[in-house]
Amino acid sequence: MSKEEFEQRWARKSLREMLSTVEKRVGILEESMEDTKELNNVLGGSIEDLREQSRDFVTMCLTSQRNSVQELLDSQKI
Numbered sequence: 001m002s003k004e005e006f007e008q009r010w011a012r013k014s015l016r017e018m019l020s021t022v023e024k025r026v027g028i029l030e031e032s033m034e035d036t037k038e039l040n041n042v043l044g045g046s047i048e049d050l051r052e053q054s055r056d057f058v059t060m061c062l063t064s065q066r067n068s069v070q071e072l073l074d075s076q077k078i
Helices: 003-077
Strands: none
Touching: none
């Protein structure tokens, strides 16, 4: 085997190893992306629930304050 043939084989082997490494990393990245999508769906639902709870809480507080002010105004009419 000539030096040139040896270098070509070595280069092909190195390329195959690099390709194998890249394929493994792509597989890991794809799994990670799936996990991220699932987590995003879960968090999206949780965030929407928190928005709704916050909206309900603010509505309840404002209604209570309005009622307190109305009671105060009604007591002043007497």
